[in-house]
Amino acid sequence: MPSSPDSLHQPILAWYDEHARDLPWRRTEASAWSVMVSEFMLQQTPVARVLPVHEAWLERWPTPAALAAEEPGEAVRAWGRLGYPRRALRLHGAATAICERHGGDVPTDHAALLDLPGVGDYTAAAIASFAFGQRHVVLDTNVRRVFARAVGGVEFPANSVTRAERDLATSLLPDDAATAATWAVAVMELGALVCTAKDPRCPACPISAQCAWLAAGKPAYDGPPRKVQGYAGTDRQVRGRLLGVVRDAEHAVPKAHLDLVWDEPVQRERALASLLDDGLLVRVPAGDEEWYALP
Numbered sequence: 001m002p003s004s005p006d007s008l009h010q011p012i013l014a015w016y017d018e019h020a021r022d023l024p025w026r027r028t029e030a031s032a033w034s035v036m037v038s039e040f041m042l043q044q045t046p047v048a049r050v051l052p053v054h055e056a057w058l059e060r061w062p063t064p065a066a067l068a069a070e071e072p073g074e075a076v077r078a079w080g081r082l083g084y085p086r087r088a089l090r091l092h093g094a095a096t097a098i099c100e101r102h103g104g105d106v107p108t109d110h111a112a113l114l115d116l117p118g119v120g121d122y123t124a125a126a127i128a129s130f131a132f133g134q135r136h137v138v139l140d141t142n143v144r145r146v147f148a149r150a151v152g153g154v155e156f157p158a159n160s161v162t163r164a165e166r167d168l169a170t171s172l173l174p175d176d177a178a179t180a181a182t183w184a185v186a187v188m189e190l191g192a193l194v195c196t197a198k199d200p201r202c203p204a205c206p207i208s209a210q211c212a213w214l215a216a217g218k219p220a221y222d223g224p225p226r227k228v229q230g231y232a233g234t235d236r237q238v239r240g241r242l243l244g245v246v247r248d249a250e251h252a253v254p255k256a257h258l259d260l261v262w263d264e265p266v267q268r269e270r271a272l273a274s275l276l277d278d279g280l281l282v283r284v285p286a287g288d289e290e291w292y293a294l295p
Contacts, residue, residue, distance in 0.1 A: 005172045008150070009183060011206035016186030019193065023047065024054065025130070026185070032106035032131035034058055039126050040091045040118065045082050047192075053082055064095035065104040073294025076280060077247050085243060086278055089295075090118025108132045129184045135177040137169045138184040142191025147172070149195060153212035155221040156197070238262050238271035243280060252284040252293040 024030060025038035037057055041050040057078060061067040067075065072092045079088035094116040098106060106127065107113055113124040125136035139161055147168055148157040157165060174180045194201045202208050202218075213219070231237055241261045246253050262268040272292075275281040284291040 005174070007210060008172065008207055009174055009179075012186050012190060013179070013182060015206035016182070016189055020186070020189055021047070021193075024051075024058075030131075031062075032108075032127065033062070033064055035131040036094070036106055036127050037091065039123050039130075040087050040094075041082060043087060043123075044084060049082060053078075053080055061095075063104060064098040064106065067092060067095040068099045071295065072279070076243070076294050080247075081240075081244070083240070085280055087118065089279055093117035094119060106131065108134075110134070110136065126184075129181040133178050133181045135173060135175075135180040136184070137166060137173060138188070139165065139169055140188055140191075142189075142195070143169070143184070143187045145197065146187050146191045146195045149200075149213035150207055150211045153216050153219075154223070155213060155219065156223070159224060235267060235271050235274065238267055239275055242268070242272055243275060246281060246292055246294060252286065252291040254286075255290040255292065258292065 025034045038050065038054055041054055060078065072089055075088040075092040076085050079085050097116050098104060110124055110128045113119055113127050122138065122140060125138045128134040129136050129138050144157040144165060148154050151168060174183050194205050202214055208214055242258050245257060245261055258272065279295055281292050282295050284293045
């Protein structure tokens with residue numbers, strides 16, 4: 001543990017002030033809706049892939065009400081190839097709830113954010129912090145890795161957030177709300193740009209002199225196996241291909257077109273059934289043949 005939280009605050013905040021990326025959802029003119037859209041899109045998706053989709057999304061739907069007025073299938077279509085398209089449905093559901101419960105404005109209250117469809121602990125805290133400058137613990141993968149190394153002396157955190165991690169993050173949170181909000185994004189940026197999962201740039205780190213992991217000689221991770229998400233040949237890949245055919249079509253698509261997407265019929269049918277279960281596709285009555293469309 002550092003001698004005091006302040007010994008971490010000053011160098012990390014100063015580093016962020018100099019090195020922060022200019023991202024549209026971080027600008028002073030960014031709306032709370034822009035921040036919220038970015039948080040949904042950035043889940044398990046790199047910033048470079050999110051930027052053009054985020055820009056197009058805000059041009060088309062600059063407010064929650066604009067999105068809520070559209071069919072949910074349009075959100076899925078606009079999501080494009082960001083992956084994990086259920087996020088698009090959840091964002092549409094959140095926009096609808098915002099209009100129904102909050103007059104079309106993203107709520108400032110953390111509990112109200114948490115009550116929106118698709119918004120969990122991390123997302124609620126991130127929106128409250130980054131959009132409204134509130135004091136909350138924001139624990140994403142990057143933040144957890146920085147704390148694990150700098151304070152815990154281990155290469156990677158546990159697979160899931162622990163109570164000890166949350167207590168540590170709380171103890172490190174600056175007292176002032178505005179500073180705490182900047183701290184949350186600063187630590188996240190440090191993990192994204194310097195304290196990366198692979199090939200961390202320790203000489204460029206503003207707290208390298210205090211890092212417990214570096215001081216211990218950067219010992220290799222020896223905890224439980226870390227989750228590695230494959231893609232090739234998985235149901236997720238099949239789902240993506242099936243959804244892509246329907247998303248790129250102007251109208252409903254016959255089942256025969258979907259059958260051409262993947263040779264293995266059992267996996268293909270399983271993936272198609274899961275898309276229907278998730279509400280990402282719907283069956284369209286059309287004579288004797290099955291047709292599919294976005295919701």
